[in-house]
Amino acid sequence: MASLISCPHCGSRPKEEFEIKGAALPRPAPDAPQSEWFDHVFLRENPRGRYDEYWHHAAGCRRWLVVTRDTASHEVEACRDAAERVPA
Amino acid sequence: MTSYRLSKGGQIDRATTLPFTFDGRSFNGHGGDTLASALLANGQQLVARSFKYHRPRGILTAGAAEPNALMTIGTGGRTEPNTRATVQELYAGLEARSQNRWPSLSFDIGAVNGLLSPFLNAGFYYKTFMWPASFWEKVYEPLIRRAAGLGKATNEADPDAYEKAWAHCDLLVVGSGPTGLAAALTAARSGLRVVLADEQPAFGGSLLSDTAALDGLAATEYVARCVDELRSLPNVKLLSRTTVIGWYDSNVFGAVERVQKHVAVPASGQPVERLWRIAAKHAILATGAEERPLVFGGNDTPGIMLAGAMRTYLNRFGVAPGRKVAIFTINDTGYALARDLEKAGVDLVAIIDSRLQSSVPYAGKARVLRNAVVTDAKGGQALSSIQIKQDGRFQSIDVDALAVAGGFSPIIHLACHRGGKPVWSDEQSAFLAPDNLNGLSLAGAAARTGNLADCVAHGSTEALAIATQLGKSGEAISVQVEGDLSGRVEKPLWSIPDNSGKAFVDYQNDVTRRDLDLAAQEGFGHVEMAKRYTTNGMATDQGKLSNINAIALLAEARGVSPAQVGTTTFRPFYTPVSFGALTGAAKGKHFQPIRKSPLHNWAVRNSATFIETGLWYRSAWFARQGETTWRDSVDREVLNTRINAGLCDVSMLGKIEISGKDAATFLDRVYSNGFAKLPVGKARYGLMLRDDGMIYDDGTTSRLAEDRYFMTTTTAYAAGVMSHLEFCSQALWPDLDVRLASVTDQWAQMSLAGPKARTILQDIVDEDIADESFGFLAAREVSLFGGKLRGLMFRISFSGELAYELAVPAGYGESVADALMQVGEPHGICAYGVEALNVLRMEKGFITHAEIDGTVTPADLGLAKMVSATKPDFIGKQMLKREGLSDPLRPRLAGLLPLDPTQGFRAGSHILSKDAAATLENDQGYVTSNAWSPHLQSTIGLALIIRGPERHGEEVVVWNGLYNEFTPGRICDPVFLHAADEKPHA
């Protein structure tokens, strides 16, 4: 994994300042069917390649980030604030 | 015992004499020596024993790849096993000891393994030692373990310091030979920020051993000129004694600087080793090439060394390898050694050249045998003769030293740490680093075989390319070189037939050519399988010398090219790294940070005993005179709190301020119970669930204003809840207007519990706190000490008593606690610790993380009412509906009492129905918490029990087979102190 993460707020910082949560998946609607919630909470694409993941700059600006990286090469493609909605 | 120090020459400081010992014998060396060069200078050529056969071994190399010359140096906590003598700098008083031998290096009983070697070949242990079954552990394995390992670890702690540092640069140059110096200079002159790292104490790499002239200067003078210029430039950082150990993602390199490994007693205030992490925009590996040994019989006999190493000992350290020397070469570099040896007056008797022709003229005195190979070396502990095969005929020549020049393998280790696979080059007869590595290039001999001038040019042009890429400009460096014989690739000589002795491929692990043949024969011909089957390349040198020969021999055995065999994986570290260096300062008491409450000193002054709780030191109990056990103190604290009042430090609870116009909505979504309707000035207990419906944490949240809340979390989950809430507000619901601030460290918080709590508090609180004005669950800012201080006060109880929690700014905590103790004294106040807190909460059936273990639902703990049926959304809502989570057979919270109050039981005991057999199938649950209740005069327990709430009154066995304790008990209500005794609402 990247030894450095380019936080959109703090710049390039050591990985140790961050904590990783896991797959950055859109939360289903509160009234979505059980099956959709089950899929969201328990099932994973687990791709070999491009992957969006939640990271928390816990020892930095305390912002949650979405890091887009490659799970085979570990190259980081992008890093954005998790509050930013991605244009569809 | 035939190597010796020449009367002149070399770069050692002959004016400085450094006494040292080896196996108790005293020797002298000079400044600038390595331990290896000093041993050779003293004629000590037998320095070690091999791993399996205990073969006598000498010094094979002059660097990091050394497989043989491993020894233990230092004493006490500074004992360092498996130190390579070839890289250890000599210092006055160095104590070195040989390893893996008994009773002595020259007479080693273990050498009997050599006689048994026909039975101890590769993989033999997989085929035997199986009968009888119990004998492996009782007999065979202990025997094998007795023989295992090399050096012996100390049991003492290391007295020295270590540290870590970061460096950032445009260009990292690894290696300071001709290539690295040229690269660093070119880049530095162009204005790039450069770090130049070299594992040796002196910069110069192979130039330090070379007798060629560069730009009319002796090689060492050329090095000095380059280094002087580099030192003068402010944009260059020079790191000598620094080994780059690994290449990691984001182009970050790990490196270890041996700051004080070359002194007997390190100066304090300086580390012995420093771990660097170097973030480089680009790196150039100028790591050079490793010379290959040749695989012939007895090729491990002391007195045999690699030709390049012999040249280093001769030219750099002024050490002659022997009195009668031969050179076995497959290329021209052997002739450079021949020239240097003869110039130094060493008797060179023969050059055995595998080729028909050499491309350089040789005018020396030695016999030159062309189209010839050494098939065997003899002599046991010291080389005495070599057997030569030339044109089908054998002859023997008496020699006491033999140089072996088997060609070169580029050192590409680091370039393959991030998954890149080496690529075989027929042209170079070597494995090369893969192309197009992002942020890393190789230059000089690390990239391809070339002469000195090529190396300088290559290093310089690579650096220039990077400078250009980074927007700088400069000029390439070139040099005029005289007297350089390197530079041509020759056909490799992988196998030499007709040996009678063992032909070693991996010296340290005693892997021979026959072992590799056998691996291929038995189906282990894949390079990774051969490695694992024979242990080739798994010794402390990680195959730096052996891997290439093993690959080539496997290729021959399988009838394919080395390209088809491929390599094993290069992995960090390039050379071994100490735990100390990787740990840095985070050791002993500093292993983890220490957190102390703002009331810590108050607790100390009140004779608290502390226990570790996560990173915190929490006051566990406050012993008073005459109390002999911790239980005496805890019982008193519990009883007194229920009779009078007790003051407990709860500052370590997580505290989070939540504000914003949507704070109420936000809380409604993160708690399973409702918060939107909580009135201003009130506190409410809340449960937080995870997405999967299990309880994550609990605590109270108070509404201080319409748009402002104050949340407390458990101590253990304080950081986790904060991160979780930030996640919810930033990632899940960024549209909600909510702001969060962790204020755990801003407030000192104390719980004052007991019937006299109000009376005591009223003494310092300015407002009226009578029940009518400050009722149960009231939560407000209060004025203290006649307006001198503002605090937050909450009427909440974790003890079932009338209780308040008072939070004051952290810096005032101690004074306020002192004041409360003072005004409380006439009312019988006592301090109580986390142990009493635990008893008080258990007597009331309140839960902690002993119960909330991550696998319980609200219903499991009798808190089903805290799950809102009406809220449209809260975390955990959907998955809580899964069928298994309402399975009637889920363990649920119940209380537990021993039938005989004098009998105790422990947390972690399991529950069995009365008279049920002790089997897993009969397991009914387990005790989550236990305590002695001085009120009930009995052990009490909380437990998670199948159908627990339906079984109150049932007799069970509290089963603790681990401690041989089987306590008859009764399931009961988890609330042990009932309403009659209850006073929180009073």
Next chain:
Amino acid sequence: MRYSAFSVFRNALDKHRGWSSAWRFPEPKPHYDIIIVGGGGHGLATAHYLAKEHGITNVAVLEKGYIGSGNVGRNTTIIRSNYLLPGNNPFYELSLKLWEGLEQDLNYNAMVSQRGVLNLYHSDAQQAAYTRRGNGMRLHGVDAEMLDRAQLKTMLPFMDFDNARFPILGGLIQRRGGTVRHDAVAWGYARAADARGVDVIQNCEVTGIRRENGRVVGVETSKGFIGCNKLGLAAAGNSSRVAEMAGLKLPIESHVLQAFVSEGLKPFIDHVVIFGAGHFYVSQSDKGGLVFGGDIDGYNSYAQRGNLAIVEHVAEAGLAMIPALSRIRYLRSWGGVMDMSMDGSPIIDCTPIDNLYLNAGWCYGGFKATPASGFCFAHLLARGEPHSVTRAMRLDRFERGYAIDETGRGAQPNLH
């Protein structure tokens, strides 16, 4: 060829020219009764037990690289059955029993060494947790023993009992736990399965799963299509990738776990010791190297390599436990790709797709499970129903709410 002390002796006299290959290198047949995807420990063990226990020998094990190239060859070689939950405990105990008879069963010395696995505790809460676990083990007849400080000081005098940040208070030991020579497990199972007629096919990568009318009928491979009646997936680390070929999405993430070995030292650590106040565990191999590791790196990865920060983290915890390690050197680090499941426990089950069977989700505990995993997966494949000790390890347990969550961390794989 049967291995024995005698065969070693006899072959030595013949300069070992007489040893035959440990297995065949067969080309695939057009069709098998059962195909196992993955020539690691679990796949090879499954093949062995299919042949031995169920008499099914028309079986192929397909391995994309060389046998044992996955996690069976890159772990820290620990075996134990000290599990807390009834959904796990009987399974791992069966595994340990099978380890205990492995060498005679396989005629291969995998050096099963029951040197004891010790978990240290540093607080009352940890003691309670280990008490619960040890009693759970005892209830199933599994050996477990609580040791106090005095006993530990005699056994492990080199540990930092008093001066460390978190003093050592005691430990739970399972004496029957220990270590096994990991590569030899793959080789032993491969050789035994091969001898019973199983085709172990190396360098054969599965590239697709062919279905007809919904049912699996075979696999596309780098060596062409191979038909089968039943297909078993045992490709931990890559389970999601292989299952995806059948359109199956799993409750699994792939994570990297690093492990380390030190330079060879004279033996001084006799047990497997697990630190309780940080991520560190260690044993010492029969060659003398300390074999140790810590926590997973924490991010999804298919690269078999990790990060330096974790290496440092492991060293810190190691030194906190054994101060004398300071001048001992790490020799090598490596990384394995773990199937991290959503509750930290494995899956051995049928799938919603006919003829497709799944063995996955081993997290970092797959090695110790090898024999039982093979035994139970063979049972499932042969009989179509789960073995009794794997009845909790179902694929639908997450949907139904029956997680086997030993650590109580919930559906976040990197926390297990």
